[in-house]
Amino acid sequence: MTEGTDEAGVASAAVDGEPSDDVVVCSDVTKTYDGARTVVALEDVSLSLSSGSYTAVMGPSGSGKSTLLNLVGGLDTPTAGTVAVDGRDLATLSEAQRARHRGETVGFVFQTFNLMPRLTAAENVALPLVFLGRDRKERGTRAEELLADVGLADRADHLPAELSGGQRQRVAIARALVADPALLLADEPTGNVDTGTGDRIMAEFDTLHEAGNTVLLVTHERRIAERAERIVHVRDGRVREVESV
Ligand SMILES: Nc1ncnc2c1ncn2[C@@H]1O[C@H](COP(=O)(O)OP(=O)(O)OP(=O)(O)O)[C@@H](O)[C@H]1O
Numbered sequence: 001m002t003e004g005t006d007e008a009g010v011a012s013a014a015v016d017g018e019p020s021d022d023v024v025v026c027s028d029v030t031k032t033y034d035g036a037r038t039v040v041a042l043e044d045v046s047l048s049l050s051s052g053s054y055t056a057v058m059g060p061s062g063s064g065k066s067t068l069l070n071l072v073g074g075l076d077t078p079t080a081g082t083v084a085v086d087g088r089d090l091a092t093l094s095e096a097q098r099a100r101h102r103g104e105t106v107g108f109v110f111q112t113f114n115l116m117p118r119l120t121a122a123e124n125v126a127l128p129l130v131f132l133g134r135d136r137k138e139r140g141t142r143a144e145e146l147l148a149d150v151g152l153a154d155r156a157d158h159l160p161a162e163l164s165g166g167q168r169q170r171v172a173i174a175r176a177l178v179a180d181p182a183l184l185l186a187d188e189p190t191g192n193v194d195t196g197t198g199d200r201i202m203a204e205f206d207t208l209h210e211a212g213n214t215v216l217l218v219t220h221e222r223r224i225a226e227r228a229e230r231i232v233h234v235r236d237g238r239v240r241e242v243e244s245v
């Protein structure tokens with residue numbers, strides 16, 4: 001079953017002043033990058049994520065998937081349109097407020113991992129808990145648990161440079177999950193791992209989703225996308241189709 005692009009998100013967007021159970025509402029979001037040549041990375045994208053929903057985003061390379069995730073995660077601001085999370089337009093928050101919002105509610109798996117090079121795997125995983133003020137003992141225990149979940153218990157003391165690409169990706173996933181984020185944003189989380197490891201990672205996401213958290217996942221793999229409740233297809237910076245799975 002498919003819904004029209006126009007209803008994709010706007011249909012469930014909050015009417016002014018009325019409460020909504022949407023965690024994320026993107027309204028007519030456009031993102032352009034100015035350089036030697038202006039690139040329109042996203043154009044008029046409207047998309048809502050209801051609380052506890054599980055959405056996959058698919059589309060060709062360069063179609064705007066990472067840009068969308070960065071905007072929803074408050075790492076970047078739209079050129080036009082708004083991104084509201086929990087009813088707050090992210091553009092109206094100060095940089096400090098946005099950082100706090102990210103730390104408290106968002107778990108982010110970056111396509112390029114973004115691990116801290118001088119911290120060990122365990123320290124990287126525990127980092128979100130440092131920002132949340134958890135004590136050392138709890139951080140250590142949680143980091144150990146999460147590394148075990150992604151099959152890296154024996155690499156806790158390794159620096160990122162001492163890990164393979166797929167292992168780094170798994171550290172990044174453990175870090176994204178360590179604080180039980182209300183909103184998980186994952187950019188190609190299984191892009192660098194074998195099928196078995198990919199399935200294990202997806203099982204972790206299922207657990208987070210089943211606990212009532214919201215998941216937004218970018219993937220090139222249809223098989224992975226089908227674990228979500230719906231698949232948003234993007235092409236040339238636009239939402240072309242929203243498919244219910
Ligand atoms: N910082 C930037 N400056 C200029 N152009 C950018 C920047 N970031 C992204 N773009 C351009 O915006 C478009 C969308 O990029 P984006 O990273 O969102 O694509 P993607 O769908 O995630 O692709 P992939 O599947 O390869 O990861 C691309 O054409 C890219 O070249």
Ligand SMILES: [Mg+2]
Pocket residue numbers: 065066067111187
């Ligand atoms: Mg990308």
